[in-house]
């Protein structure tokens with residue numbers, strides 16, 4: 161289980177200059193954890209570095225670097241609409257398989273929550289109900305389940321239910 165995070169771990173907000181690293185980690189995520197994402201490797205692997213630069217500029221993405229190599233990512237977005245801007249969501253959470261269990265995931269969620277606390281009051285996320293590792297990570301970071309979306313994802317002829325989780329930020 162998670163030891164204290166490695167000394168060389170750095171989590172930071174990615175910008176357009178990080179487009180190559182963002183592309184690498186995003187494609188690794190789509191390849192290694194296809195069930196955890198709405199998009200697919202097939203849809204994105206032909207996109208140029210410039211397309212990833214635009215994507216990373218238009219969204220808020222945190223990258224986790226170990227010895228300066230990108231090894232994880234987490235996205236954050238504030239909801240749109242006058243009555244919803246007090247809410248944000250975490251999306252596309254991923255840590256490379258070789259560095260799991262060392263606290264990298266915790267550090268990514270912590271960075272996203274710290275940023276979120278400056279602009280929203282609560283953060284929601286969705287996670288497939290059999291994703292034990294991610295659910296345990298989110299619970300460790302104070303997320304609580306408030307519902308289940310049945311058949312939230314359709315893959316081929318099969319479906320996956322998703323847990324709906326929320327973290328209120330009043331203590332951050």
Ligand SMILES: CC(C)(COP(=O)(O)OP(=O)(O)OC[C@H]1O[C@@H](n2cnc3c(N)ncnc32)[C@H](O)[C@@H]1OP(=O)(O)O)[C@@H](O)C(=O)NCCC(=O)NCCS
Nearest residue numbers: 161162193254255260261262263264265266293294296297
């Ligand atoms: C979920 C994921 C991001 C966790 O990243 P990680 O860096 O290994 O997580 P951490 O080392 O920070 O672990 C933090 C906590 O999460 C829980 N956890 C992590 N991996 C776990 C596992 N395999 N089984 C049970 N609990 C686990 C533990 O509570 C752990 O803390 P502890 O060890 O002190 O108890 C990673 O497994 C991953 O990228 N999975 C594939 C993509 C994915 O599922 N993304 C989420 C989509 S919603």
